[in-house]
Amino acid sequence: MARFASTQTSLSDAINTVVDVANASNQKTVTSVTSSGPTLTAAQMVNNIVTLSGQTAAQTVTTDTATAIVAAIPNAQIGQTFELIIQNGHTSSGTATLSGGTNVTITNTYATAAQPITTTRQYRGVVTAIATPAVTIYPVGQVS
Numbered sequence: 001m002a003r004f005a006s007t008q009t010s011l012s013d014a015i016n017t018v019v020d021v022a023n024a025s026n027q028k029t030v031t032s033v034t035s036s037g038p039t040l041t042a043a044q045m046v047n048n049i050v051t052l053s054g055q056t057a058a059q060t061v062t063t064d065t066a067t068a069i070v071a072a073i074p075n076a077q078i079g080q081t082f083e084l085i086i087q088n089g090h091t092s093s094g095t096a097t098l099s100g101g102t103n104v105t106i107t108n109t110y111a112t113a114a115q116p117i118t119t120t121r122q123y124r125g126v127v128t129a130i131a132t133p134a135v136t137i138y139p140v141g142q143v144s
Contacts, residue, residue, distance in 0.1 A: 027047065028047060028048050028049055028085075029044075029048045029049070030048070030049045030050075030051060031044045031048060031049070031050050031051070032051050032053060033050055033051065033052050033053075033061075034052075034053055034054035034055075035054075036055055036057075036059060037059055037060055037061075037062075038052075038059070038061055038062070039061075039062040039063075039064065039101065040061060040062070040063055040064060041064050041068070042064040042065075042068040042069045042071065042072035043072055044064075045063060045064060045069060045072075045082075045084050045125070046069060046072045046073055046082045046084070046125075047082050047083050047084075048084065048085070049085040049086075049087065050084070050085070050086050050087070051086075051087040051089055052086065052087065052088050052089055052090055052094075052096055053089040053090060054090070055090045055091075055094040056090065056091055056092040056093065056094050057092075057093060057094060058093060058094065058095045058096075058097070058114060059090065059094060059095070059096050059097070060096075060097050060099050061086070061096050061097065061098050061099065062098075062099045062100070062101055063098070063099070063100050063101045063104045063106075063135075063137065064101050064104075065101045065102040065103060065104065065133075066101070066102060066103035066104050066129075066133040066134050066135040067102070067103070067133045068101075069082075069104065069125065069127075069133070069135050070127055070130065070133040070135065071133075073127065076127050076130065077127065077130070078127055078128065078129065078130055079126065079127065080126070080127045081124055081125060081126050081127075082124070082125045083122065083123070083124060083125075083140075084122070084123040084124075084125060084137070085120060085121070085122050085123070086098070086115065086120065086121050086123070087119075087120040088115045088116065088117055088118065088119055088120070088121075089117070089118070090117050091117060092117070093117075094117055095114035095115060095116055095117065096114065096115045097113070097114045097115065098115070098121075098123070098137070100135075100137065103129075103132070103133060103134045103135065104134075104135045104136075104137065105128075105134070105135070105136045105137070106136075106137050107136055107137065107138050107139075108138065108139055115142070119142055119143065120142065120143045121139065121140075121141070121142045121143075122139075122140040122141050122142075123137050123138065123139055123140060124137070124138050124140050125137045125138075126138070
C-alpha cells in the first residue's frame with residue numbers, strides 16, 4: 001500500500017507521487033568510482049549501480065548521509081526502499097567494505113564484511129525516519 005504525505009490532498013497529487021516513485025525505482029545509472037576510500041553520493045546510491053575499480057588494496061566505501069539519501073528519494077516516506085548494487089572490480093587484494101555515513105546503519109555482519117574482488121553485491125536501503133533522517137541498509141545477495 002502506498003504512503004502519501006499529508007500535503008497531497010487530491011487524487012492527482014497521489015497519482016503523481018506514485019509515478020515519481022515508480023520512475024525513480026526503475027531507472028538505473030552506472031557510476032564508475034576509481035578513487036581510494038570513496039564516499040558515495042546519494043545520487044550514486046539510490047536505485048543505481050556503482051562499479052569500483054583501480055585499487056589494489058582493501059578499501060572502505062562510505063555511504064552519503066541519511067539526510068542526503070532521503071532527499072534524493074522523491075516523496076520519501078518511512079518504510080520506502082531503494083536498491084544499491086556495488087560491483088567490486090578492484091584487483092589483487094582490493095576488497096571493499098561498506099560503511100554507513102551519518103545516521104546510516106549497515107546491518108548484518110555479511111553486509112559489513114569485505115566484499116571480494118570480482119563480485120557484485122545487492123543492498124536494499126530502507127528509510128527509517130524522516131524528521132531526523134535515518135536509513136538502514138540490508139544485504140540482499142552477492143554474485144561471484
